[in-house]
Amino acid sequence: MNEIQLEKISFDPGKSFKYFSPRLRNTFFWHFHAEYELVYVEADAGIRHVGSHISGYTKSDLVFIGRNLPHLNFDYRLRSDYHQIVIQLRTDFLGSAIALSPEFTSIDQLFKKAAGGIAFHGETKAIVVEKLKQMAELNSFQQLIRLIEIFHLLAGSEETEILNDEEINLSFFLRDKLRMGAIYEYIDANYNQKPDVNIVAAKVNLTTPAFCRYFKKQANMTFTDFVNQYRIDLAKNLLMQDKNVTEACYAVGFDSLSYFNKLFNKITGQNPSVFKKNWFNNFQPDLPLVKTIRQVVN
Template structure:
């Protein structure tokens, strides 16, 4: 899988760029769903919703929105890919020197400099950090260029101080990653996409990767930051979420998504989504009716 290079221009009268998108899931809009990279750092706020998070080698699914910071040259896909329902997001893109060469070395920027280092692995923020900074990021849409600049610094400082985050990749894999690894992982992801409805033989996936089963399990865990079983279950549950919105019978959805036991399906669904399939369906219908 080859990452595409994206050229980004700052907003007029500003040293960085702020984008707002609200589109039906899967709509092309005016931004990239494909795997791409750029020299700018990026902060992505996804409003309440469900979708796919693909940053570096990490592939997982967010629920109830997401707040992610991505370093320069770290490949990623658009966060609306695989989204359920309406996709709404704000994206902030800025270069490390957006306030001038050397500013990141000033003493006042010490914690933000460390944040920039952590973002080389991709960072997903949660909890109070997500709740509080969502409000700050939304404010950017209404501010003047100078006010935006001040607010962005506040946002960066608060992200830097937060302990409510997970690192999405095991190490710095910005665009110097192995093309061989990316091609291998793409084959694995594509295999799961094509075969998730049926039982997946891990030996077949290991053969696809030219690895033994133990070597494959270690390789996938190291590069994807989760076990292969966790990845497959998460993919199946995300597909089940989409089917739940169509009104299809939950038992049928269970088997269509590759599970062969309804109680196990319910347990795994709750593990990833925090609620049962029927609760998920009701919650989505209620939120849709409120729009």
């Protein structure tokens, strides 16, 4: 589908949350839902695309996603084996207790911050991941208690990264989910084949000049610049998977190695060979990657 999808989530009778391990790596599932979602994934390297934030993750990722915040499935394009745990909460999870009970004040604040998406790292991630994995062996009531413990830990952590820190970005996505979803899906499907601005403009029912104005206003960059940054981010993931520079260059759609090196250096501040060397010399799996694409939506 060439549009963002509304995921309709069903829950088992008597359950206020859903605990499962989806596998969608061959599907571009750019979607949103009314429920909060906690996602953990173990993989060599993948793409984190939440709201207007696009970046890479390596080894593992732990993200708490707020209501109606568009995001891509975290296992998209994963080629090696991986493990994923997803917890989705009913919209009335714990009823009014979170907002009214003093004991839940910090958790209430966590849920509000999740409107922009929150990534966790360091010791917080390690402890929470262990608790998430243990939940599979617990009964429903024990799982609920464990989940509250997890949210309490996350609420008190400073090992966090807010993925979308401008509320205006999120309000835009709520207004224009379908159009931006179509644009993102087209870019993802064609980034290595020279995406044509005329084609994507037609897909969203705009003339090419109108589309260029629209996209520049929403993304604060041209369509070409956005595609190039998307390519460079994918190239970074390939380099972190030990692909060589030439392989990464051609895999993401560049015809010229010299131009790829120049653009990579412009966007990241270092050439791809240095980036790869530094990554493997200084790799610390629990440090969040620097965001490589920040849309500013007006």
